[in-house]
Amino acid sequence: MKQSKKRRVTLQQVAEHAGVSTSTASLIVRNNPRISEATRQKVLQSMRELGYVYDRVAANLRSQSSTTVGLIITDISNTFFSEFLIGVHDALEEVGYTVLLGTTFDSIDKQDHLISTMLEHRVGGLILCPVSGTAQETALRLEQLDIPVVLAVREIPEIKCDYVGADYREGALSAVNHLIQKGHKRIAFLGGIRESSTWVKRMEGYQTALLEAGIEVDDSLVIDSAPTREGGLEALSKILRLSKRPTAIFCFSDLIAFGVMQGVRQAGLIPGEDVDIVGFDNVPEAEISHPPLTTVSSFPRRSGTEAANLLHHKMSNTNHKQQRIILKPELIIRESS
Amino acid sequence: MKQSKKRRVTLQQVAEHAGVSTSTASLIVRNNPRISEATRQKVLQSMRELGYVYDRVAANLRSQSSTTVGLIITDISNTFFSEFLIGVHDALEEVGYTVLLGTTFDSIDKQDHLISTMLEHRVGGLILCPVSGTAQETALRLEQLDIPVVLAVREIPEIKCDYVGADYREGALSAVNHLIQKGHKRIAFLGGIRESSTWVKRMEGYQTALLEAGIEVDDSLVIDSAPTREGGLEALSKILRLSKRPTAIFCFSDLIAFGVMQGVRQAGLIPGEDVDIVGFDNVPEAEISHPPLTTVSSFPRRSGTEAANLLHHKMSNTNHKQQRIILKPELIIRESS
DNA sequence: CTGAAAGCGCTTACAG
DNA sequence: CTGAAAGCGCTTACAG
Secondary structure, three states, rough: OOOOOOOOHHHHHHHHOOOOOHHHHHHHOOOOOOOOHHHHHHHHHHHHHHOOOOOOHHHHHHHEEEOEEEEEEOOOOOHHHHHHHHHHHHHHHHOEEEEEEEEEOOHHHHHHHHHHHHHHHHOOOEEEEEOOOHHHHHHHHHHHHOOOOEEOOOOOOOOOOEEEOOOOHHHHHHHHHHHHOOOOOOEEEOOOOOOOOOHHHHHHHHHHHHHHHHOOOOOOOOOOEOHHHHHHHHHHHHOOOOOOOOOOOEEHHHHHHHHHHHHHHHHHOOOEEEEEEEOOOOOOOHHHEOOOOEEOOOOHHHHHHHHHHHHHHHHHHOOOOEEEEEEEEEOOOOOOO | OOOOOOOOOOOOHHHHHHOOOHHHHHHHHHOOOOOHHHHHHHHHHHHHHOOOOOHHHHHHHHHHHHHEEEEEEOOOHHHHHHHHHHHHHHHHHHHHOOEEEEOOOHHHHHHHHHHHHHHHHHHOOOEOOOOOOOOHHHHHHHHHOOOOOOEEOOOOOOOOEEEEEEHHHHHHHHHHHHHHHOOOOEEEOOOOOOOOHHHHHHHHEEEEEHHHHOOOOOHHEEEEOOOOOOHHHHHHHHHHHHOOOOEEEOOOOOOHHHHHHHHHHHHOOOOOEEEEEEEEEEHHHHHHOOOEEEEEEOOHHHHHHHHHHHHHHHHHHOOOOOOOOEEEOOEOOOOOO
């Protein structure tokens, strides 16, 4: 962990070289306008000559500030989250923050550990996609942090916190309604983790749609799974073993849907013909899958941007009021249904 | 940028509370074993009571060390890089480093700026996927950094540096040979940026394969493009306008190949039947695309892991010898060819 | 517009 | 095994 043998060039050395005081040099690195242009040029020249690199860490320590933000997500290989990450990252970079990245893989321990690490690194704010079933203890801890926190995607019901997400219930409702309108009566709901708030919301939408159409909810058609492509494949294999198979499948996410489509094909059926499939999220791959996937866009990238902007606002305004930003999902009909 | 109103609990306060000196408390946070178990427990208890959070930034400043690593990639939405990111991130997290993330989107200015930001944040090491056409100036600067640097994916010919990548020439060779063996004589090479070392290497492989098979290289069949799906789509549209169309297409990357397949379909042709298509990288989507994409695996995730391990080794061993890790690519034949 | 001194929260020798 | 003092590289009042 030891850094360079060579010592860093310090601001003091620069000041000496330029023949000014350290305070003057300090004002210059921070672009304070009340320094004469002549001195400024002289000092900037010394910096170049000595190869000076500003030490933001020391500066932040002294001034009790921070130029970093922590971002904790579940899994980068899940395109939903990588899209979310892009949204957050780009928005924060634009306003001059550097992001520290952490991934939980849905482990509560990892999440606790990452929160600590972020705090130890003095992040000025935190964007967290909480692990499903985040403990009361963690929740309390989050509430007591003295840096701004924005929750995203999943919610923690126990605490009040700024939050960015989509109306998952509404999204599920529109997806299932679409299937009902196509004449389906046996519609499965596949994949996802039951403990997750995002699952619960989708389940509500699923049930509501069925009930409103006078269709009874058949528990054997609701199968949860790991939120991965493999999870989708597995959930589907259970469906295939059913004596009364569904004619349409509403999937927890696009990732799950890709697994389901793969399984459907392996069983010799054609997605969109023999069985209708709808995903959730509208990740970029949904458009190029074959057949292109009907899905509900939950705007992952935009969620990231919104979360970043909200956090930034919170970090710069002390009188920030708590906000919940709920994006309205959009049904995108393609050929898989 | 101002942090919390509440002041951080300091180690000194903890020490006072526990009735020991600050040095003792410091030894305890760093798990120094020469403190009696009794004192240790007493101090740990005080930390819990006061809600102490270790200030790694202050610690790193004082001890001239770092627990962060900078990672600069081109574009997170390109699955190749997000896979690379996962590899780096997981490997570094495991050994206790936190990663600062930056994306260049192939802009030299952004790259220069990101390198500065990373240095200002006192990263202990840097993994960089250089922008194509990185200037001599930047290259020199990289060479003179006094922190360990590992280059990945693309190379900068001007400088000597640790490097991790795949044998792109070899990969292209095997892809094109595969197409030749299938009887193709008119094989296009589509997409990618000519300035990039990874393009040049693939081009070498492409030419070599053709020449060895006694096929003349037809320049009209080599079309570069932005390294995106849209780029692939565009490059294909140029191909479609040709009077003598190719019967097979070797694509710079899977991402390009997805664009090409999309375009092929839009033109009413069937990929893998009317025209054979081969990609490069083997990103996860290659397996689920339709038809599944024949491609050359360049092991993006493993490249990331290797780069991280190499960097870590370099950071902890002062007598590290410069290394080049070149992964051997692997042709994966699926149904698109 | 510029300077001398103190301090952010930690660790590092050096004594005991 | 524990303590008092100095210092990492910067910024912050406060004087001038």
